[in-house]
Amino acid sequence: MEYFIQQLINGLTLGAIYGLIAIGYTMVYGIIGMINFAHGEIYMIGAFVSFIAFLVLGAVGITYIPLALLVVLLLAMVFSAIYGWSVERIAYRPLRGAPRLSPLISAIGMSIFLQNYVQILQGARVKAMQPLISGGFTLMEHDGFTVTISYLQIFIIVLTIVLMAVFATVIGKTALGRAQRACEQDRVMASLVGVNVDRTISLTFVMGASLAAVAGLMVTIYYGVIDFYIGFLAGIKAFTAAVLGGIGSMPGAMLGGLLIGLVEAFWSAYFSIEYKDVAVFSILVLVLIFRPTGILGKPEVDKV
Amino acid sequence: MTTATAPTRLLEVEHLTMRFGGLVAIDDVSFSANDKEITAIIGPNGAGKTTVFNCLTGFYKPTVGRLTLHHPKGDFLLEQMEGFRIPQKASVARTFQNIRLFPQMTVLENLVVAQHNVLMSASAFSLAGLLGLRRYKDAERESIELARYWLDKVGLLDRADIDAGNLPYGDQRRLEIARAMCTEPVLLCLDEPAAGLNPKESAELNELLLFIRDSHKIGLLLIEHDMSVVMKISDHVIVLDYGCKIADGSPEAVRDDPNVIRAYLGEDEDEELPPEVLADLKIDTPKPQNMPGSE
DSSP: OHHHHHHHHHHHHHHHHHHHHHHHHHHHHHHHSOOOTTHHHHHHHHHHHHHHHHHHHHHHTOOOHHHHHHHHHHHHHHHHHHHHHHHIIIIIGGGTTSOTHHHHHHHHHHHHHHHHHHHHHHOSSOEEOOOSSOOEEEEEEETTEEEEEEHHHHHHHHHHHHHHHHHHHHHHHSHHHHHHHHHHHOHHHHHHTTOOHHHHHHHHHHHHHHHHHHHHHHHHHHHOEEOTTHHHHHHHHHHHHHHHHOTTOHHHHHHHHHHHHHHHHHHHHHSOGGGHHHHHHHHHHHHHHHOTTTTTOOOOOOOO | OOOSSOOOEEEEEEEEEEEETTEEEEEEEEEEEETTSEEEEEOSTTSSHHHHHHHHTTSSOOSEEEEEEEETTEEEEGGGSOTTHHHHTSOEEEOOSSOOOOTTSBHHHHHHHTTHHHHHHHTTTTHHHHHTOHHHHHHHHHHHHHHHHHHHHTTOGGGTTSBGGGSOHHHHHHHHHHHHHHTOOSEEEEESTTTTOOHHHHHHHHHHHHHHHHHHOOEEEEEOOOHHHHHHHOSEEEEEETTEEEEEEOHHHHHTOHHHHHHHHOSOSSSOOOHHHHHHHHOOSOOSOOOTTOO
């Protein structure tokens, strides 16, 4: 039982990170109907920016952790947002109106490019960082097994909840969110009521990228090791989460992320850690076969 | 049905030509539309009416021609503007032959999103909206008030909170007009607003359009097949056939124009005109509804 609860906490933490990345996939899919395969790389860049920012802050002597975290968070979001914006501007916007396959191929190209770009600039070696926040609460103790939730896990889960609330408000209540939903439903008509569709799409990429950056920051401080290749696996898993939750649906992405995190944690705990990725991707296959619209996705109804 | 003051030019279309490869959809068409008047564009199927609209609203770049809008803020050359700036800056709104609402937004939201630009500048790209600043809240309250005003005018006030996609057909048509009006246009382009409406709905539509002309003092441009609408409410009628303008004038003058009769009925002079077609062209009273989707 204690073991179960511990895995539940670990799974939720991991799931929060996947969920934040998955939102980027789902938002972009919602608005322009393409899978942005370079999104995992944006997350990786977010992790690298966080890593570098921590080193720089340490070098200039800012060691008060809440302040450092806040500064790094903002830097990671801003830099990743610039990358996200540029990727859309360079690789996708010129292909608007092209067949659906073209931006997809362009996205894969962008993903490979960004991986190699970071590999060349930062080197291929794994980067490691001292744990920043240690300690936590002991929830229960039984037969020598303690269930703990670390401050870091609390930080990750709370920050995720806060960001979800902020983004849900933006989408649901503000003019920008309304424009995004309008573009999702009918891009031509949105432009006819005066919505700048290109700018709305750009802002969607910016929002998705800044959430991925937060996930990158979280993974940097949670695991303490990053390399140029982390975006690939995390990206595909977050994509699985988005599909599981129902691609195009924001709550679905978060729910899918949590489920994928839990599956991974429990599979590692009760079966074999080597096959955790297989377990996750089996879900992708099963969902695509049996419920392609995902848990919260709306089925497309064709009126005859 | 002219207004008391001398009409002012709102829209001037000069030598508009639109070619798609070898196909000439519009061939050197010039006309103008006055402010505070209803100008109807009629013509047989394939005459190029919707293409004119598409040029006006930035969907197509005309091959040749100048489209000048005399806006209170100055003149705009519509053929040179980016699509989304035409509603934004030049205040031209349009509706579609096949209705294009945002089906998964509520009726009210459909009208609020049409005021996107006002809200966007008031909210400084949603930042103020997120922080719940007063400035944004005021702007949003005003936009909801305007939306409610138009919902009241089109009789949908009690349905403000249901999804637009769930409205019956006639209501969707009226909502589309209300949404166009929420952008606060100076020129409203309506592509077959009466298509698929029953005679009662069609009569209500006439009243709505006259109300918009008289109370909001804007120009309306109307594509319509339903002659009961065209003859009853238009101040000015333009007839297109095969991409060329064949008549231009008051409804009465156009109705009796031999070119128009020939375009609608064919060249054969010996043939007796079928009485129901004559009725379509001449009689003012509402007639049974058009076949929906007649184009």
